[in-house]
Amino acid sequence: MTELTAEGGHGAVPLEGVPAGSSQVKHDWPLYEVFVRGKRGLNHVHVGSLHAADDEMALHNARDLYTRRNEGVSIWVVKATDITASSPDEKDPFFAPSGDKVYRHPTFYEIPDNVPHM
Amino acid sequence: MTATAEPDLERLFEHTIERDQRIEPRDWLPEGYRKTMIRQIAQHAHSEIIGMQPEGNWITRAPSLRRKAILLAKVQDEAGHGLYLYSAAETLGADRADLTEKLISGRQKYSSIFNYPTLTFADVGVIGWLVDGAAICNQVPLCRSSYGPYARAMIRICKEESFHQRQGYELLMTMMRGTEAQRAMVQDAVNRWWWPSLMMFGPPDAESPNTAQSMAWKVKRHTNDELRQRFVDMSVPQAKALGVTLPDPELKWNEERQHHNFGPIDWDEFKQILKGNGPCNAQRIAHRRKAHEDGAWVREAAAAYAAKQEGRA
Numbered sequence A: 001m002t003e004l005t006a007e008g009g010h011g012a013v014p015l016e017g018v019p020a021g022s023s024q025v026k027h028d029w030p031l032y033e034v035f036v037r038g039k040r041g042l043n044h045v046h047v048g049s050l051h052a053a054d055d056e057m058a059l060h061n062a063r064d065l066y067t068r069r070n071e072g073v074s075i076w077v078v079k080a081t082d083i084t085a086s087s088p089d090e091k092d093p094f095f096a097p098s099g100d101k102v103y104r105h106p107t108f109y110e111i112p113d114n115v116p117h118m
Numbered sequence B: 001m002t003a004t005a006e007p008d009l010e011r012l013f014e015h016t017i018e019r020d021q022r023i024e025p026r027d028w029l030p031e032g033y034r035k036t037m038i039r040q041i042a043q044h045a046h047s048e049i050i051g052m053q054p055e056g057n058w059i060t061r062a063p064s065l066r067r068k069a070i071l072l073a074k075v076q077d078e079a080g081h082g083l084y085l086y087s088a089a090e091t092l093g094a095d096r097a098d099l100t101e102k103l104i105s106g107r108q109k110y111s112s113i114f115n116y117p118t119l120t121f122a123d124v125g126v127i128g129w130l131v132d133g134a135a136i137c138n139q140v141p142l143c144r145s146s147y148g149p150y151a152r153a154m155i156r157i158c159k160e161e162s163f164h165q166r167q168g169y170e171l172l173m174t175m176m177r178g179t180e181a182q183r184a185m186v187q188d189a190v191n192r193w194w195w196p197s198l199m200m201f202g203p204p205d206a207e208s209p210n211t212a213q214s215m216a217w218k219v220k221r222h223t224n225d226e227l228r229q230r231f232v233d234m235s236v237p238q239a240k241a242l243g244v245t246l247p248d249p250e251l252k253w254n255e256e257r258q259h260h261n262f263g264p265i266d267w268d269e270f271k272q273i274l275k276g277n278g279p280c281n282a283q284r285i286a287h288r289r290k291a292h293e294d295g296a297w298v299r300e301a302a303a304a305y306a307a308k309q310e311g312r313a
Ligand SMILES: [Fe+2]
Pocket: A010, B048, B077, B078, B081, B135, B157, B161
């Protein structure tokens, strides 16, 4: 039998003998990234992406897809192509400027125990 | 930024996994990992999407407004699950339209459980209880999958699955308090769905040679047989509380193993369904294809409208 894994979620799916898919982009609505503010006082957080024909539809789709149970009070959508990102690996030289500046952290400074509220 | 040599990247990848940290979209990945993840996530997504059909069949015939509203919300959730997962697959470089094409052309698969028909309204309850219950067993370990976007999608999905299972079980409890005919209907649905639910966990471990690689990559946390055993052990007391019998004369508690023993699974039936010979295979794909094709003009019209608006701005 072909190898199947229970990790298909709603049931076993084959992991061999199926094409993985190509990244060749077919004609489709653009991809939007979605950010949701969970409640007042919190930042918007990235929750996933969706496809929509335009900004307004992206916002509506985001509401239906990512906030069906009051998960948010505010939504941002932005076309994925408009995002500029660093490489996510924290060892990347991009983040080197902050790596050697330990003095930016409060724990860098030694304060005697008898000084209160600090 | 400097280009790092491939052996270093591979070591970094393995190190990230060893430390139980997540792999994120723009990380370097071995091609085998990328392909395995796309296959797994895409076919999981397809299962959610096709999974709307068996229950969707009963939306217009739900016996009360309450049951109809619940069923609509449940089926809508399954659509949502599919979309979270397609979104995760896209972070690996897959293209959504291409994945849809691979589903409706039959080149990628979906879970065989959705190729069985839903004959009575009791099936809606049993699907929630057993099919979503089995899905929960499969999906909870996936919340710790090494691939970040997949793990995050699974956390969201698992929260919603709990509603699915509970609404199903509550529906069945209600029917069991009803007439003799209703109780018989529940038992009949349990008889039909029990074995296919056990098949959801896939073939026995002895027939799954690549499990080791998936375990090493932490995309798989438990073997098919482990998950199946867990599901059986969970379901037995639930069946008892409901007052139904699970259709397996060999099902009984094994004191020594501290698990239930259960009878042999008919893998021939499973293989037939995989081959496309299940009761509803053709119907499910035909329905998905029709929905996709019937929607083509809407997608085109919306794209044309967006282009026009952009031209005006
Ligand atoms: Fe689901």
